[in-house]
Amino acid sequence: MAKLFRAAIMGPPGSGKGTISKRIAQSFGLQYLSSGRYLRESIAANTEEGVLVKTYVERGMLVPDHVMTRLMLPKLEQLCGHSWLLDGFPRTLAQAVALNSLYQLDLVISLNIPYATLRERLSDRWIHPASGRVYNMGFNPPRVQGKDDITGEPLIQHDDDKPEALMARLRHYKDVAKPVIDLYKSQGILHSFSGTETDRIWPYINSLLTNKMHNQPSDTRQSQTP
Numbered sequence: 001m002a003k004l005f006r007a008a009i010m011g012p013p014g015s016g017k018g019t020i021s022k023r024i025a026q027s028f029g030l031q032y033l034s035s036g037r038y039l040r041e042s043i044a045a046n047t048e049e050g051v052l053v054k055t056y057v058e059r060g061m062l063v064p065d066h067v068m069t070r071l072m073l074p075k076l077e078q079l080c081g082h083s084w085l086l087d088g089f090p091r092t093l094a095q096a097v098a099l100n101s102l103y104q105l106d107l108v109i110s111l112n113i114p115y116a117t118l119r120e121r122l123s124d125r126w127i128h129p130a131s132g133r134v135y136n137m138g139f140n141p142p143r144v145q146g147k148d149d150i151t152g153e154p155l156i157q158h159d160d161d162k163p164e165a166l167m168a169r170l171r172h173y174k175d176v177a178k179p180v181i182d183l184y185k186s187q188g189i190l191h192s193f194s195g196t197e198t199d200r201i202w203p204y205i206n207s208l209l210t211n212k213m214h215n216q217p218s219d220t221r222q223s224q225t226p
Ligand SMILES: Nc1nc2c(ncn2[C@@H]2O[C@H](COP(=O)(O)OP(=O)(O)O)[C@@H](O)[C@H]2O)c(=O)[nH]1
Pocket: 011, 012, 013, 014, 015, 016, 017, 018, 019, 020, 121, 122, 124, 125, 126, 134, 135, 136, 137, 138, 139, 140, 196, 197, 198, 199
């Protein structure tokens, strides 16, 4: 049986995590888990948890760690026996420690994208809320303006991509990500990529993953479940 592979992608809002994750999932068959997507689903379900989550997300603030781990760790449990890629989780050191106590990651991708690029991209980001499909009016526009390619339904902008929330999110990201990045660096699994264009970064990530997934050590570490 092929070895299981567990990876995470980190980077500020707008750095291309979702775009790159989609390519990774398609090319390498990893299951893709996006914290933002699960949070938005929780908000849409209007549960007690969703109402609480909304108060943070709409202000561009991080959702508390215990809420995030309670949301994400059971999803990973359901995926035992699959290779996966986490996007947006862990975001804080406490989340990374909680994850680490259950699973050893094989690889963490960190995206370093200049601030001006992030701002420009997010002000142009539109999504189809039901599916999570993401568009950018310059980079990957929908075929019909303002409409989802598959369903034809209207596209919307996240409240947290609007300028007021955006600044707070970017500032927060930097402070909080540093110890997480340091942790993965110390574990020797961090790989950082810099640039302003996803299409130029992608070939490097593609070859890194090709390399890592085909040359995994033959111990059983990755295939153990908690
Ligand atoms: N102009 C441009 N836009 C991009 C590029 N890569 C991604 N995007 C767009 O930038 C926005 C943010 O990307 P996304 O993958 O959602 O980033 P995330 O917030 O890190 O998950 C989306 O609208 C993407 O379509 C790129 O290389 N150039």
